[in-house]
Amino acid sequence: WGRYKQRVWPLLGILVLTVVFAIFAGALALGGGAALTKLFPDHKALITMVTGLLALIWILYSICRAQLAFVLAITDPSLGVKTAFARARAGVPAFLWMVTVMGLLIGGGQLLLFIPGIIFMVWFSFSPFVFVEEDLRGMDALLKSRDLVRGRWFPVAGRLFIVWLGSALISLIPVVGLILAILIIPFLFIHAFFLYQELNAIRGPSPYSP
Numbered sequence: 001w002g003r004y005k006q007r008v009w010p011l012l013g014i015l016v017l018t019v020v021f022a023i024f025a026g027a028l029a030l031g032g033g034a035a036l037t038k039l040f041p042d043h044k045a046l047i048t049m050v051t052g053l054l055a056l057i058w059i060l061y062s063i064c065r066a067q068l069a070f071v072l073a074i075t076d077p078s079l080g081v082k083t084a085f086a087r088a089r090a091g092v093p094a095f096l097w098m099v100t101v102m103g104l105l106i107g108g109g110q111l112l113l114f115i116p117g118i119i120f121m122v123w124f125s126f127s128p129f130v131f132v133e134e135d136l137r138g139m140d141a142l143l144k145s146r147d148l149v150r151g152r153w154f155p156v157a158g159r160l161f162i163v164w165l166g167s168a169l170i171s172l173i174p175v176v177g178l179i180l181a182i183l184i185i186p187f188l189f190i191h192a193f194f195l196y197q198e199l200n201a202i203r204g205p206s207p208y209s210p
Helices: 002-039 041-075 081-111 115-123 127-134 138-149 153-171 176-203
Strands: none
Touching (some): 002 081, 002 176, 041 081, 041 176, 081 115, 115 138, 115 153, 138 176
16 A cells, blocks of 8 residues: 555556557547548558558557556656656567467466466466566566466465455446546556565575476
8 A cells, every 4th residue: 555655646647648649549540541541542441451550559569568667667666657668668579479478378268168267367467577577578477477376376366356356346336436446456556566576585586497
């Protein structure tokens, strides 16, 4: 709670900029596409496809960079919004690859009678912090997160699900619940980061080999 009070405004600023960047990219693509189709009406289908693809790429880049900036701002309390975004720029391709692989694994697990998806979600929940704090990439970051949870899945899942459930219940409150749910997002990530730090301390300094 102390860290949340200290960092809530920079973290909310990053969340707001994430939405702004995504909306700007979509509006730019739609506006640019509409203008070009008027100039070149015979190539309307091609222009629509290209501008839509460019918008999608820009939205993915913006969201991924914002997510990485968000994690950086949590792990380093000295970072402001601008500094976090600047530091996130270089790591966007590797971070995008890691979250894509994580999404595919969790999504695939959800298809296998749902339970494996929940198991994978808990295993890999600390991978963004591993990525930032330990400079591990791709599957190495995911496997290190799993290694931290190994043998402690139920205690870790219980601690994560309690705050997730609380957030979900609060979001059900009409009107006010949506605002409170947004305010809780930084708390959820800070809570997960502190769990990551404690799991690392429990594991000790023994070297990790993926």
